[in-house]
Amino acid sequence: MIVVFLGPPGSGKGTQAKRIGQQRGWPHLSTGDMLRAAITAGSELGLKAKAVMDRGELVPDQVVLGLILDRCGRPDCNNGFILDGFPRTIVQAEGLDRALVGKKLEIDRAILFDVPDDEVEERLSGRRVCSQCGAPYHVKFSPPKAGRICDSCGGQVVQRDDDQLGVIRKRLKVYHDQTAPLIEYYRKKKKLKTLDASQLPEKVADELLSILR
Ligand code: AMP
Numbered sequence: 001m002i003v004v005f006l007g008p009p010g011s012g013k014g015t016q017a018k019r020i021g022q023q024r025g026w027p028h029l030s031t032g033d034m035l036r037a038a039i040t041a042g043s044e045l046g047l048k049a050k051a052v053m054d055r056g057e058l059v060p061d062q063v064v065l066g067l068i069l070d071r072c073g074r075p076d077c078n079n080g081f082i083l084d085g086f087p088r089t090i091v092q093a094e095g096l097d098r099a100l101v102g103k104k105l106e107i108d109r110a111i112l113f114d115v116p117d118d119e120v121e122e123r124l125s126g127r128r129v130c131s132q133c134g135a136p137y138h139v140k141f142s143p144p145k146a147g148r149i150c151d152s153c154g155g156q157v158v159q160r161d162d163d164q165l166g167v168i169r170k171r172l173k174v175y176h177d178q179t180a181p182l183i184e185y186y187r188k189k190k191k192l193k194t195l196d197a198s199q200l201p202e203k204v205a206d207e208l209l210s211i212l213r
Contacts, residue, residue, distance in 0.1 A: 001080040006182055007113030008175045010124040011197045016208055017084040027076050030084040031064045054161050056170030061091045069099050088179045110186035111211060113197035117172055124168045130155045
């Protein structure tokens with residue numbers, strides 16, 4: 001099954017994609033994670049992407065499309081995969097659809113993680129992440145036990161550069177302007193399902209399971 005997770009930043013797509021991906025054996029393909037890996041590796045792509053990401057804007061369509069098409073062509077994706085944070089524009093969605101048609105494949109479901117903007121702001125401005133293992137934290141809801149030290153690996157817990165309030169607001173605007181039109185795109189294709197992503201993660205996971213059943 002090929003599933004698209006759609007929704008604003010901070011709606012919990014990544015958390016749920018990891019969880020359900022492990023259960024079903026579907027690789028979790030996150031363009032945000034791929035771009036951050038390129039930044040850590042210090043590649044030319046990473047250097048270019050970092051400036052764009054720090055402003056809360058979108059990396060060019062052809063760049064992310066190239067990353068995704070390369071990744072989903074690998075054998076571990078043969079039984080399906082989850083797209084998290086991709087597509088983010090109509091151009092990306094059309095490019096993906098064209099490439100899938102060429103392989104006699106198609107998107108099975110697009111799942112909208114619905115959550116209001118003020119909740120996104122609260123979630124993202126308090127979000128922290130381990131710089132070594134990527135474990136997620138939140139200053140209010142799930143802080144590390146010992147200051148800024150990761151509970152799992154002892155690494156440094158930090159704030160993502162693009163989780164500053166000004167950048168969060170820019171990312172939300174970009175979401176409404178450029179990504180939200182995909183809701184209609186998938187609705188017209190009768191692929192869209194919506195879930196209430198402001199519930200506790202366990203509840204969201206239950207709702208997701210029943211949608212994918
Ligand atoms: P995320 O981790 O999904 O919130 O993505 C972090 C940042 O990476 C975004 O704000 C964009 O700058 C960039 N990015 C991730 N995915 C895409 C995409 N599909 N298209 C363009 N830019 C992206």
